[in-house]
Amino acid sequence: MFNYCLSIVSLIALFSFARVFGLECYVCENQEDNNEKCVKTIKTCEYNQDVCLTEIKWGSTPYWSQGAKKQYYVSKRCSNKTECATTRHHYMPLCTHIWYQDWVCSDCCQGDRCNYYIILCHSFYNPTDSGAVSITQNNLDMVLASNEIVFINFYAEWCRFSNMLMPIFDDAADEVTKAGYDSGKVVMGKVDCDKEGAIATRFHITKYPTLKLFRNGIPAKKEYRGQRSVEAFSEFIKKQLTDPIKNFGSLKELHDLSEDKRHIIGYMDRRDQPEYEVLRKVAASLKDECQFHAGFGDASQQMHPPGQPIVVFRADRKTSTEPDETFKGSLTNFDELYAWVQEKCIPLVREITFENAEELTEEGLPFLILFHHPSDTESVKKYKEIITRDLVGEKQNVNFLTADGVRFEHPLHHLGKSISDLPLIAIDSFRHMYLFPSYKDMEKPGRLYQFLQDLYSGKLHREFHYGPDPGQPQLDTDVKVTTPPESTFKKLAPSKNRYTLLRDEL
Incomplete structure (x- = not known):
């Protein structure tokens, strides 16, 4: 059953939909007995402020004065992700000193007035707690915003497999805590989807248990598919926290970069500058789409002005x-850099492989696929040029893909073709596959566009079954009812069964 008892925090969260001009945060300055003011004072943030920052201190800080007494000091204000990250890095090591003489905790959260409950509950995650952190609607956004990596087990108590996994996942969370990662680096959490139906809906959770990774608040495209053991979970987290950026010691090394990969290259002064930290976080989120590189000091000084790193x-x-192409925006703004890198690293035309087919099918768009021989790069170039020139406006309706026709020989057989017929173009609608009449016609203006329009209108499906539409030229007056080849790529979509063990393979 769903839990319909709304807390004060949940009710406040509902008002976030009414925001028109900008983010709203509860604000107050450090002072004694300021609980009431922090609850009632709301400020609309500036355009460049995208998070609410809260600091809670216990002791006589921030000002030492004669006769000062121990008390709570609370500061709540509008901020941005970079400042919040710096503040947390500075303060959170002291947060583990709670219940000792002095401690300081800091937290960042996204969403209107999301810092409301922090002062009321002092609800900070204590690293000494055992097992995975219970995540609810009240603390979800805070957990995602204040940790670089969040690994969540979405479960249901009635599910036998969820019950089997729970002690393993909790033990793994304990191991991750013992590993001693810096505060704000990683949290393993769990969501009871019966009680937190809104969270399950938000992340499209339909089967249990589902294990999902979040990097810098952004969900990974794929569910966790690895082994479910304490060792495997611990190793997975360790791998996620490995710096994804490769360092180069001289500009000559950049001449040897792989020519079949996309690259993001940072020319920096030093590793500890904030621009590199932002680039590292972006790289962690998009490392599967691009290869990231960075050079420091003498290795890159010829490529950028002193004190002005470039990407x-x-x-x-x-x-x-x-x-x-050089990034023109702010290198200290995560959202801005992420959007630019995402646009560059996730191209209009992508290659489909057995490794990424599942996440591509999850996007729910039909495929327009160029099947080519792996040694044939010329057809790929022409295909990309035509898609970029003529079909950019269709990117919301279809996924433009290339495929190694040798590896994906099975779909060719469904089309009545073989490797000797490459290159060829086809649509996979997840119901049927439709063959583009002639690869050479690809370069004729409007032919690929019309092929897509015939898919949208149902004409391709109709003509496969009943022949050409009335009024169109026909070679034969007899209508032969046929069935188009069944989609093969739909078999690589996520299984509707538990653990995806029953998925069909090509």
């Missing part, structure tokens, strides 16, 4: 003619 995108030169 550059380099396209895959094997199949693209795009020039290098």
Whole structure:
């Protein structure tokens, strides 16, 4: 059953939908007995402030004065993610001293007035707590905003598999805590989806248990599919926290970068500057889409003015003619840099593989696929040029893909084709596969566009079953009822069964 008892915090969260001009935060300055003021004083933040920052201290800080007494000091204000991250890094080691003489805790959260409950409950995660952190609607956004990596077990108490996994996941959470990662680096959490139905709906959870990773508040595209053991979970977390950026010692090393990969290159002064920390977080979220590199000091000083680091995108030169492009925005703004890197690293035309097919099918868009021989890069270049020139406006309706026709030989058989027929183009609608009449027609203006329009209108499906529509030229007056080949890529979609063990394979 769902829990319909709304807390004060939940009711306040509902008002966030009414925000028009900007983020709203509860605000107050450090002072004695300021609980009431912090609850009632609300401020609309500036355009460049995207989180609410809270600091709670116990002791005679921040001001030492003669006769000062121990008390709570609370500061709540509008801030941005970079400042919050710096503040947490500075203060949170002291947060583990709760119940000792002095302690300082800091937290950042996103969403209107999301810092309301922090002062009322002092609800900070204590690293000495055992097991995974229980996540509810009240603390979800705070946990996601204040930790680089959050690994969540979405479970249901009535589910036998959930009950089997729970002690393993809790033990793994204890092991991760013992590993001594810096505060704000990682949290393993759990969500009771019966009680927290809104969270389950928000993240499209339909089966239990589902294990989902969040990097910098952003959910990973794929569920966790690895082994379910304490050792495997611990190793998975360790891998997620490994710096994804490769360092180069000289500019000559950049000449040897893989030409079939996309690259993000940072030219920095030093590793401890805030711009590198933001780049590292972006890289952690998009490391599967691009390869990230950075050089420091002498290794990169020729490429940027002193004190002004730059980040550059380099396209895959094997199949693209795009020039290098420099990021023009703020390197201390995570959201801005993330959006730019995402746009560059997730191209209009992607390659489908057995490794990423599942996440591509989860996007729910039909595929327009160029099947080509792995040694044939020329057809890939032409295909990308035509898609970029003529079909950018269709990217919300279809996924443009290329596929190694040797590895994906099975779909070719469904189309009545073989490797010798490559290259060829087809649509997979997840119901059927439709073959583009002739690869050579791809370069004729409007042909691929019309092929997609015929999919949307149902014409492809209709003509496969009943022949050409009335009024169109027909070679034969007899209508032969046929069935188009069944979709093969739908078999790589996530299984509707528990643990996805019963998934069909190509």
